[in-house]
Amino acid sequence: MLSRSVLVARALLAAVLVLPLSIVAQEPDENDPAKATALVRDAVAARGGETYLKIGNIESHGQYTPFDKGVSGNPTPFVDYIVYPNRERTEFGKGDTKFIQCNSETANWVYDASQRMIRDQKEEQVKQFLQGVRYDLDNLLRAASGQTDVKLFYLGRREAWRNTFSEALRVDFNDGGTATVHFDSRSKLPMMVEYKTIGEEGTMNNEVRYFRWVDFGGIKFPTIQDSYRNGKQTARVGFDTVSFNVSVPDKLFVKPTNIKEVK
Numbered sequence: 298m299l300s301r302s303v304l305v306a307r308a309l310l311a312a313v314l315v316l317p318l319s320i321v322a323q324e325p326d327e328n329d330p331a332k333a334t335a336l337v338r339d340a341v342a343a344r345g346g347e348t349y350l351k352i353g354n355i356e357s358h359g360q361y362t363p364f365d366k367g368v369s370g371n372p373t374p375f376v377d378y379i380v381y382p383n384r385e386r387t388e389f390g391k392g393d394t395k396f397i398q399c400n401s402e403t404a405n406w407v408y409d410a411s412q413r414m415i416r417d418q419k420e421e422q423v424k425q426f427l428q429g430v431r432y433d434l435d436n437l438l439r440a441a442s443g444q445t446d447v448k449l450f451y452l453g454r455r456e457a458w459r460n461t462f463s464e465a466l467r468v469d470f471n472d473g474g475t476a477t478v479h480f481d482s483r484s485k486l487p488m489m490v491e492y493k494t495i496g497e498e499g500t501m502n503n504e505v506r507y508f509r510w511v512d513f514g515g516i517k518f519p520t521i522q523d524s525y526r527n528g529k530q531t532a533r534v535g536f537d538t539v540s541f542n543v544s545v546p547d548k549l550f551v552k553p554t555n556i557k558e559v560k
Contacts, residue, residue: 333449333466337441339485345516350442352435352516354380354545359520359536361389367529375534378545381439383430386549397559400426401550408559415553421497432476432492434505434519437468441478446471455479457489458506486510486517502527513539 341349356379360372378386386399390410397408398418405418405426418426430436440447452465455477463479476492489506503526507519520536553559 329451330449333451334444336451336464336466336480336485337438337449340480340487341438341442343485343517344438349516350439352381352541354378354543355539355541356543356545357536357539359534359538362533362535364530364532369533372535378549380545380550382436383427384550385426385430395559399550399552404550404552406552408553408556410556410559413556415556415559417552425494425496428494431470431474432490432494432503434478434487434490434507437476437478437490438487440470441466441468452477458504461488463488484510487519511536511539514541516541 355377357377359375359377361375362372363370373389374391376388378384384401386397389396389398393410395408395410399406399408400418400423405423406415407418407422408415439445441449448469450467450469452467455463455465457463457465457479462482464482465477465479468476468478474492476490478487479489479491480486481488487507489504491502491504494501494503504524506523506525508521508523509519510517511520512518518536518539520539522534522536523530524532524534
């Protein structure tokens, strides 16, 4: 009969031999750099390849619907101008209800027609805008595609939301920021981006879900985008038209000196 010490030694040896095998078995599915890179490459190709990566600006028109405690409000027409990497002007409504939010490297301001007022954005508003820019889907895909100041981590199969599954990766920025991007395993198109922001109310968990992809001049764009904060829907953006690499005048981003200059 084998002594107790020999039996214990054999058990320990078996554990040592099995453990590396289990680690090796997980590595191809979890944190596989090649699979993470392939996910991004396939998503970029599905969206339009080099044509998509060469987008310099976007002009879009549609409807913005706010949500409060899960209940949708009245939709408002909008026009949005984006000039990469970090300029955006969004116009909501028309006439006496028009509201403009404009952000750029040199000026961050809002115009409120109902109050006949132009003012600089508060520091918190600018901070929220910059966080939104960082985790914007297109900026994330650009950074991930070039792997500029980011690292990619393959996460494998995930439940994006209830009973809806994806193939996901995590994008880690050098300063500690992070976002998770979910992709449809068939179409290769993005399904959702998850990220955290820090505001006056503390840390918030954000999600943007993407639906109804439409081809605009060889570039696929999600024409329904649903936003969630801490598990509750906050908005739906529906796009009617989307144009890429159009003429966007610099003067759109200049803060007007008076309300008569607002157009």
